[in-house]
Amino acid sequence: MDIQTDIAAMLDSERKKKMRVINHPILGTDERKKKINIYVDDKPISAIEGDTILTALLAQGIRINRITKKRKEPRGLFCGIGRCTDCVMIVNGIPSVRTCVTFVEEGMRVETQEGVGHWKKKI
């Protein structure tokens, strides 16, 4: 890797890191340490225990959770409390999982949902 790529990668990770609120005047310092590895569209993403899938992605600057069926438009966070279903993704093979109320778990496989998604998991 050349130095340009290194700097770009570092700046990119700095930008991404800055989405987490590490120091807060009222909430104090975020002391959570336990790293959780999840996969988003087959890419490994490092999350922290206590993240929801949505916020683990937001921490990386990822704001698109799904694509609409008819016009193929991106959708993401809207209500944040599990009511509007705009943030749903396919999680471990199950479609339409509300990422804003689902906590990350080690090894979770998350996919950007297209339309109503498809079942990959036998139930």
Added chain:
Amino acid sequence: MEKENIIKADITIIGAGPAGLAAAIEAAKLKAKVVLIDENASPGGQLFKQIHKFFGSKEHYAKIRGINIGRELCNEAKAQGVHLMLNTVAFAIYEGKVVAGITPTGLVQIESKGIILALGANENTLSFRGWTKPGVISAGAAQTVVNLYRVLPGKCFLMVGSGNVGLIISYQLLQAGATVVAIVEALPKIGGYGVHAAKISRAGVPILTSHTILEAKGEKEVNSAIICKVDEQFNPIPGNEKELKVDVICLAVGLTPQTDLVRMAGCSFEYLNELGGFVPLHNKNMETTIKGIYVAGDTAGVEEASTAIDEGRIAGIAAASSIGLIDEISSKEKISQIWSRLNSLRIGPFGQSRQEAKKILIKARGKLCP
């Protein structure tokens, strides 16, 4: 695979926010078997997102931060032996006051003598061109991801709406290190408390009254917003458009009582703008037009956490009284004391209209259930 569970409770409370917790505490103190249900993984409702100090009087937890009030209420509910069912969605109320819910392990039916519905409120939306793009979120969503999960959903924010929700959340975004580029308010004056506005004005955030949002722009996600000055009829005045570089647009355009289960239970409603829309009729005991079904908090009219807590306490005591756990005289006295506290919150330019609306509700209920 799905297991069905039948529980008997004296009082079932749906919603473990400030109203539900307060109701549970009061009923449990009077030795009721209380089941408190919430669809979330933790109790507290919106309280754990309120990192600011509350107003009111000492009895209203003034100068205590919402997060600390939440903790206190949760601890007290636990200490009083309230049976808390989390991750449980109450999806129906059937004849005979049976509450049906889905838990992580299956269905549950709770046969109740009294039911208190403390479901809170839903945020309103505003549609404009581009409002479906990622980056357009409700103000509550911003508060949730920032204060509960400690992540920013973007860097530069536009807040639409200058009521207390818009003002307070703008301040909290600043505290989290975000930039709030502006607040737009369609009315010619700011909706929330002046002191909240003053705090963010000192931080350099302009509050633009008589302005609205026209469009959210950006190829895939929000990367700018078009705002515009409006006239007295709220029509955009051509030539007054302005583009703001923002990646998040927060909508703080009011709340509406959450009342699905209240409707299902057959309660009667009245439309009252000052309380957020259709509100269930209730009496001074917070009892609806259906005997044994009570409401408290934003479900009974959008106000604040302090009024929610007091209404919850009233409902808890009244419900316990109706099943004989406390005599009527003592119950009346306790409830009357809480009403004095409530009344002291519903006065002044911000509270008066809510007081009038509540009077209409209580009167209407009185007419239907003499």
Added chain:
Amino acid sequence: MSLEKYGYPDLEEIKKSPGYPSDQRLAEGSCIVIECIQEIPCNPCETACKFGAIKVGQPITNLPVLDEKLCTGCGNCIADCPGLAIFLVNKTYASGKALLAFPYEYYPLPEKGEVVQAVNRAGKIVGKGKVIKIFNPQKNDRTPVVYLEIPLELADEVRSIKYSN
């Protein structure tokens, strides 16, 4: 009214309220100023002052009344106001300099001795100030109070700082 239209009160509006001391009292020395001019149900300031200099009474929507003779300028009430509307102004701090104490609930906090940008109620930078001390005891419940030395002529204007990491 400036507060309702723009979100910040102008000095004229504030001076009319019973929580603001007279010019004479301010000229005599350290005194608090309460910039709370709307009737909202709120009264923690009343119990915040151990000298009894702040009164709200009943109903609790009353505007707080400052008894400027009783105010010693200790500033203990600043952190107790949920609206962050109380400040301390000392116009006799030093020659040509005033001392302002204000609540500041942001991260990071400035450091003692730092020179920072001083802003007025509208958030506009109007000059510079030097941080004299930060008062952040446990009892403030995470509302630090910053003591800022500013030019005397800005004592009625400056109410916060513009500061970032």
